[in-house]
Amino acid sequence: MTKAPPLVKIGLALTLVVLFFLSFFLGRYSVDPITLLQGLFNHFFNPAAVASGSSGYALDHVIFNIRLPRILLVILVGAALASAGASLQGMFRNPLVSPDLLGASAGASLGACVSMLLGLPTWALPLCAFAGGLIAVAAAVWFGRMVRYDPTLSLVLGGILISTLFQAGVSLTKYLADPTDQLPNLTFWLMGGVSQVGQRDLVIAIIPLLLGFVVLFLQSWKLNVMSFGDEEAQAMGVNVRRTRVLVILASTLLASISVAVSGIIGWIGLVIPHFARAIVGPNYKALLPASLLIGGSFLLVVDDVARLVSAVEVPVGILTAIVGVPFFIVIFRRNMKGWS
Amino acid sequence: MVAPHQVIQEGGHPIDCPPEQLPLLRVRGLKAGYRKHEIVHGIDFELDQGEFVCIIGANGCGKTTTLKTLLGLLPKLAGTVKVAGQDTAGMPARELARQFAYIPQASPPPFPFTVGDVVILGRTPYLNRLSQVSAADREAARTALATLGIEALIERTYTHLSGGQRQLVLIARALAQSAKLLVMDEPTASLDFGNQQTVLTRLRDLADLGTSVLMVTHDPAHAFFCADRVIVMDAGLIVADGAPGDVITTQTMRQIYDIEVEVKRVTVADGQREHVCIPIRGHLREAQTAGEIARDKVQKASPDTVLPQGKEDR
Numbered sequence: 001m002t003k004a005p006p007l008v009k010i011g012l013a014l015t016l017v018v019l020f021f022l023s024f025f026l027g028r029y030s031v032d033p034i035t036l037l038q039g040l041f042n043h044f045f046n047p048a049a050v051a052s053g054s055s056g057y058a059l060d061h062v063i064f065n066i067r068l069p070r071i072l073l074v075i076l077v078g079a080a081l082a083s084a085g086a087s088l089q090g091m092f093r094n095p096l097v098s099p100d101l102l103g104a105s106a107g108a109s110l111g112a113c114v115s116m117l118l119g120l121p122t123w124a125l126p127l128c129a130f131a132g133g134l135i136a137v138a139a140a141v142w143f144g145r146m147v148r149y150d151p152t153l154s155l156v157l158g159g160i161l162i163s164t165l166f167q168a169g170v171s172l173t174k175y176l177a178d179p180t181d182q183l184p185n186l187t188f189w190l191m192g193g194v195s196q197v198g199q200r201d202l203v204i205a206i207i208p209l210l211l212g213f214v215v216l217f218l219q220s221w222k223l224n225v226m227s228f229g230d231e232e233a234q235a236m237g238v239n240v241r242r243t244r245v246l247v248i249l250a251s252t253l254l255a256s257i258s259v260a261v262s263g264i265i266g267w268i269g270l271v272i273p274h275f276a277r278a279i280v281g282p283n284y285k286a287l288l289p290a291s292l293l294i295g296g297s298f299l300l301v302v303d304d305v306a307r308l309v310s311a312v313e314v315p316v317g318i319l320t321a322i323v324g325v326p327f328f329i330v331i332f333r334r335n336m337k338g339w340s
Numbered sequence: 341m342v343a344p345h346q347v348i349q350e351g352g353h354p355i356d357c358p359p360e361q362l363p364l365l366r367v368r369g370l371k372a373g374y375r376k377h378e379i380v381h382g383i384d385f386e387l388d389q390g391e392f393v394c395i396i397g398a399n400g401c402g403k404t405t406t407l408k409t410l411l412g413l414l415p416k417l418a419g420t421v422k423v424a425g426q427d428t429a430g431m432p433a434r435e436l437a438r439q440f441a442y443i444p445q446a447s448p449p450p451f452p453f454t455v456g457d458v459v460i461l462g463r464t465p466y467l468n469r470l471s472q473v474s475a476a477d478r479e480a481a482r483t484a485l486a487t488l489g490i491e492a493l494i495e496r497t498y499t500h501l502s503g504g505q506r507q508l509v510l511i512a513r514a515l516a517q518s519a520k521l522l523v524m525d526e527p528t529a530s531l532d533f534g535n536q537q538t539v540l541t542r543l544r545d546l547a548d549l550g551t552s553v554l555m556v557t558h559d560p561a562h563a564f565f566c567a568d569r570v571i572v573m574d575a576g577l578i579v580a581d582g583a584p585g586d587v588i589t590t591q592t593m594r595q596i597y598d599i600e601v602e603v604k605r606v607t608v609a610d611g612q613r614e615h616v617c618i619p620i621r622g623h624l625r626e627a628q629t630a631g632e633i634a635r636d637k638v639q640k641a642s643p644d645t646v647l648p649q650g651k652e653d654r
Contacts, residue, residue: 089450089451090451093449093450094450095450095451152450218469218470218471220471221464221467221471222464222471224453224457224461225461225464227449227450227451227453228447228449228458228461229447229449231408231411231413231442231444232442232444234411234412234413234433235411235412235413235437235440235441235442236437236442236461236462236464236465236517237433237434237435237436237437237438237464237465238433238434238464239432239433239434240433277451277452281452281453281454281457282449282451282452282453282457283453283454283457285471
């Protein structure tokens with residue numbers, strides 16, 4: 001029944017909106033607010049000014065073919081990873097769970113690598129990533145149940161083992177890849193890069209990502225109930241098995257599609273939910289939207305920094321790890337006090 | 341308490357109910373347990389509207405298994421369970437949750453929910469597909485907290501409360517669930533003496549307001565304190581069922597716990613007479629030495645009676 005003050009929610013949403021517009025101005029091709037408005041106006045109302053070969057073409061291309069898809073994808077990926085992490089943490093009653101720790105990211109990257117190695121068509125890549133992610137998560141959950149030890153730790157351990165196994169698979173695909181063209185592509189993609197994304201990636205990713213968000217939002221109340229354990233949840237009228245399947249499918253879908261379009265971007269799924277919890281509390285009705293907004297904003301900032309920090313773009317996955325680890329230590333120390 | 345539409349006759353029977361629907365809960369021939377390991381071997385019991393019934397028995401006798409089967413957490417192996425005349429077989433979880441509310445031993449969630457967050461979860465079986473909480477749901481949660489006298493805790497963090505307070509919050513959550521019967525599994529097991537009494541007093545008050553309760557307990561004193569009726573279980577069967585003073589006796593305690601006790605009636609404040617159950621020092625069982633008991637236990641513990649790890653209490 002507690003509610004984060006409405007101002008907090010509005011503030012989070014506003015932050016994302018402001019960051020969204022600011023991000024258009026950042027980058028090597030200089031765009032200032034006036035030119036952005038001009039470009040928008042011309043794009044919609046004056047097509048002649050942006051036709052190929054005209055003076056406005058370069059600006060239009062930068063805004064609509066490069067920056068807009070990239071900004072939108074970065075927001076979606078950040079939001080997807082954060083909300084998947086938040087949901088998995090509640091469902092497994094485990095603050096240490098995230099899509100990467102459960103093996104979803106490693107599984108999805110193996111699926112995607114295999115798809116690239118075999119030269120499958122583009123639309124097959126997200127499918128292969130999702131299949132790989134599902135297999136990995138299923139294996140990690142199975143392992144966690146098989147080991148009769150502290151359930152929190154055995155699940156994490158299962159995820160680490162399965163990740164290792166799938167990463168070995170990824171290494172194998174790299175080893176087999178053609179070193180002249182496939183290998184560099186694979187390697188850069190795996191580092192978590194969004195520098196190459198375009199409209200096509202956005203088109204591939206947007207439907208499954210929205211589907212994942214909708215499913216998780218519909219389960220948000222049940223995630224509150226599931227935080228108290230399976231038996232209590234069922235006694236309160238939740239169909240535990242169905243909820244679990246839906247949450248695992250949706251979270252894995254979100255994580256896998258993120259991996260498919262932008263490679264492995266770690267730490268967001270683990271850190272952002274804790275950060276969001278510190279701001280709006282653990283109630284999933286508020287936590288999921290907050291994770292989504294903060295995840296999107298955070299990755300957008302990191303991506304902006306990646307674009308600006310040097311002449312050569314730093315893959316965003318490297319930066320999230322550098323920022324995520326110290327962030328996690330702080331959040332973890334603060335939040336752990338409420339958990340025992 | 342009797343449902344508003346029912347009229348009480350002199351004999352205490354609501355007239356608009358056919359006789360077979362009289363008890364709130366009717367259990368017939370219930371067999372329960374795990375696959376290939378039957379623990380409860382066919383039990384019959386009933387519980388009337390507004391009655392407070394305690395189940396006592398040794399570890400592994402089937403108390404918890406019985407509760408979990410009623411709640412639909414374990415599939416039943418045989419028998420019928422009827423609530424207000426309605427068979428619970430095949431009932432979806434949501435419908436079952438409107439019949440039974442479960443109060444487990446408080447085991448905190450990993451995240452710092454507030455008390456308000458926890459209690460309103462009891463409304464889960466009444467929410468629509470989008471899980472929108474209505475003003476009526478909030479009111480039900482607030483009323484539940486007020487009934488237990490803990491409305492001041494509503495903004496507090498659940499995980500920061502004392503064990504006794506947490507248990508009261510779980511009881512409030514169960515009240516908010518507006519189920520026909522409260523089902524509890526040793527709700528006071530991990531509490532200190534003072535908190536145990538607080539929780540038990542609140543429970544007894546609830547029963548006096550008309551709430552129906554089925555509670556598993558280990559402590560005969562708790563049964564004497566709360567229960568209208570006590571069911572004694574041993575090795576998956578009911579061996580006694582009646583008023584606390586009639587069934588908690590030297591004989592039944594010897595049968596289920598292998599100990600010697602003396603059950604006495606004493607006069608307490610206001611001249612009230614209460615039962616007490618006192619273990620007799622040095623008499624584990626009459627004419628039996630510690631060595632003999634140890635030998636007995638070893639013989640009893642044949643491989644097929646050893647319980648799987650982590651499932652000691654059934």
